[in-house]
Amino acid sequence: MNRNLHYSMEHLSSDRLAKVELRDLVKRYGDVLAVDHMSLTIEDGSFLVLLGPSGCGKTTTLRMIAGLEKANEGEILIGDTRVNDLHPKDRNVAMVFQNYALYPHMTVYKNLAFPLQNFGHGPVEVHRRIGQAAKLLQIQPLLQRKPTELSGGQMQRVALGRAIVREPQVFLMDEPLSNLDAKLRVHMRAELKKLQRDLGVTTIYVTHDQVEAMTMGDQIAIMNEGVLQQVADPKTIYSHPINQFVAAFVGTPPINLIEGTYAGGGVFDAGEFTYPLPSKLAKAAQGGSTEAIVLAIRPQDVHVGPASQEGDGAIQVQVYTTEPLGDLMILDFAIGDTLVKAVVSPDFEAEVDDRLSLEFPPDKICLFDGKTGLNLT
Ligand SMILES: Nc1ncnc2c1ncn2[C@@H]1O[C@H](COP(=O)(O)OP(=O)(O)OP(=O)(O)O)[C@@H](O)[C@H]1O
Numbered sequence: 001m002n003r004n005l006h007y008s009m010e011h012l013s014s015d016r017l018a019k020v021e022l023r024d025l026v027k028r029y030g031d032v033l034a035v036d037h038m039s040l041t042i043e044d045g046s047f048l049v050l051l052g053p054s055g056c057g058k059t060t061t062l063r064m065i066a067g068l069e070k071a072n073e074g075e076i077l078i079g080d081t082r083v084n085d086l087h088p089k090d091r092n093v094a095m096v097f098q099n100y101a102l103y104p105h106m107t108v109y110k111n112l113a114f115p116l117q118n119f120g121h122g123p124v125e126v127h128r129r130i131g132q133a134a135k136l137l138q139i140q141p142l143l144q145r146k147p148t149e150l151s152g153g154q155m156q157r158v159a160l161g162r163a164i165v166r167e168p169q170v171f172l173m174d175e176p177l178s179n180l181d182a183k184l185r186v187h188m189r190a191e192l193k194k195l196q197r198d199l200g201v202t203t204i205y206v207t208h209d210q211v212e213a214m215t216m217g218d219q220i221a222i223m224n225e226g227v228l229q230q231v232a233d234p235k236t237i238y239s240h241p242i243n244q245f246v247a248a249f250v251g252t253p254p255i256n257l258i259e260g261t262y263a264g265g266g267v268f269d270a271g272e273f274t275y276p277l278p279s280k281l282a283k284a285a286q287g288g289s290t291e292a293i294v295l296a297i298r299p300q301d302v303h304v305g306p307a308s309q310e311g312d313g314a315i316q317v318q319v320y321t322t323e324p325l326g327d328l329m330i331l332d333f334a335i336g337d338t339l340v341k342a343v344v345s346p347d348f349e350a351e352v353d354d355r356l357s358l359e360f361p362p363d364k365i366c367l368f369d370g371k372t373g374l375n376l377t
């Protein structure tokens with residue numbers, strides 16, 4: 001792909017690039033508040049992933065930026081231009097849809113040419129742009145085929161091609177990989193990321209897949225029920241989640257959440273066990289709105305050791321089940337009604353009912369307010 005890039009870069013001069021800014025954006029469908037006062041800046045040339053569960057408002061946000069949906073309140077800026085009242089055609093964005101939306105009766109070439117002709121480009125320019133995109137995506141041999149004669153991955157590349165030929169300021173992508181099988185998805189993930197980096201076009205990429213988000217995004221914006229929760233780079237999202245929702249949404253296996261209370265005295269009380277909190281965490285716990293606290297620790301950070309003495313700070317547990325995964329093993333421990341998971345090396349020797357002890361390194365613990373869900377640490 002690289003050899004062709006010098007050629008394509010010449011045609012994507014820097015004035016084509018643009019940051020995107022959303023200011024207090026609101027979208028309602030009747031009683032449903034699909035997007036709730038969303039403010040977000042996507043820097044020029046960066047790759048932002050919009051992540052969140054089904055129905056949280058990702059597609060609606062993207063469609064408002066594209067101009068396919070009208071915002072009830074707020075502003076959308078592309079570059080320095082307010083685009084709220086611009087026709088989709090005049091916004092200089094190109095959208096890639098989940099279902100590719102190719103015209104089945106047209107050849108690949110015509111699928112790529114059609115939108116350009118609609119924009120009034122002449123045949124020479126159309127030909128130049130298609131040639132360039134086809135080289136970049138390595139779909140030259142497919143140009144005379146129809147979409148029904150393509151594999152899923154090839155269709156996906158044609159759909160991308162249709163966005164690239166537009167030479168837009170912004171790419172908007174709505175789960176473009178979700179129709180591919182797992183192996184191809186992982187492959188296209190890397191390809192797409194590289195393509196975006198090479199072209200340098202500001203990209204907003206929607207997914208509900210946290211692994212996709214973590215591996216692809218320069219920045220991740222996490223939404224829940226129409227509300228933007230946190231915007232940060234993947235590492236920060238993982239290590240410093242702003243609230244319990246974000247903490248639970250990223251990471252595999254999911255972060256352990258242990259409900260309890262902090263009644264002072266530096267001790268977290270989970271009912272089944274108590275856990276002495278170092279002073280920094282105890283101080284954080286005092287900042288909660290109630291006594292209810294959720295102690296969170298990622299399975300990768302839980303230290304598993306041999307059974308030890310009560311009162312030495314470790315939690316005495318029994319193995320509930322083991323989940324060998326080849327390259328690692330997950331151990332599950334039942335503490336009261338809560339299952340605590342720990343990731344250990346695959347050759348760790350443990351059987352169901354074995355007595356072991358758990359330690360939580362203090363710098364890996366997050367405490368969440370039991371009522372508001374906010375990260376107190
Ligand atoms: N045209 C519409 N009319 C009424 N309600 C809608 C319409 N489009 C979306 N909604 C509602 O708005 C909310 C947000 O929908 P949206 O499609 O943006 O979610 P999403 O995050 O893209 O979800 P998914 O991951 O399932 O694609 C949902 O509650 C949805 O039911």
Ligand SMILES: [Mg+2]
Pocket residue numbers: 058059060174
């Ligand atoms: Mg959607």
